[in-house]
Amino acid sequence: MILVDSSVWIDFLNARETPQTMWLKHALPRLSLGTADLVLAEVLQGTRTDRDFTLARNLLTTLDVVTLGGADIAIAAATHYRQLRTLGITVRRTIDALIAAYCIRANCPLLFSDRDFDPFVQHLGLRSALDIPGVN
Template sequence: MILVDSSVWIDFFMGAQNPATRQLVRLLSDRAFTLGSADLVIYEVMRGFRPGKLMREAQSLLTALPQVSLGGLDNALEAATHYRALRALGHTIRSPIDVLLASYCITHGHLLLHRDGDFDVLETLRGLRVWRH
């Protein structure tokens, strides 16, 4: 499964053209890959919308994908371990949700499509697998 970070979804819904959004468009139309949606990523994306047609379309698309939950004790503890290990090496990840998302992907062997530099250190030092665009 490929999970998509809010950094890509937000650009996608704003109509931004960049390598990550073009890759997302390809993945959405290619049945050979399974895209998934994470609960806290949906929260990050949906909180920025004004009520209206685009908000409803975004919610419909995001909730139609297979869902994963980033919460739960096991992922919280694993994410904290990743965060502490990176902090000890001098790297601080800004978003707790990013650490939870990366931890879930690492634990479950999922790929991540993103446009956020914080994930680069998680890839290099903690084994996060990313989908290249």
């Protein structure tokens, strides 16, 4: 499974063409994609109309929705945060550390456009979905 971050879903639902949304559009009918419970909450709370809420909910709940919570992921996220901080890198959002920790632990690629995930790729082994050979 490939997890998709809210940064991509928001662009996708707003019909913004980016490398990530084009990848997603191509992958949706043919790959196993999922999202996280916290990503689902982020995307839905950002919708402006009932119609947008329903559209986003219907799309995202057709995917596997993984639960990020739990002590193991929380500890891994804090450990990753501290590792990056020792390198002089500040992780701006706890939710990003939780998503990255889940994906690293599950060896699950992440499709993202949020630059906050770049240090997790560069230093901690997070796999970017854009780097998977033969998918694009």
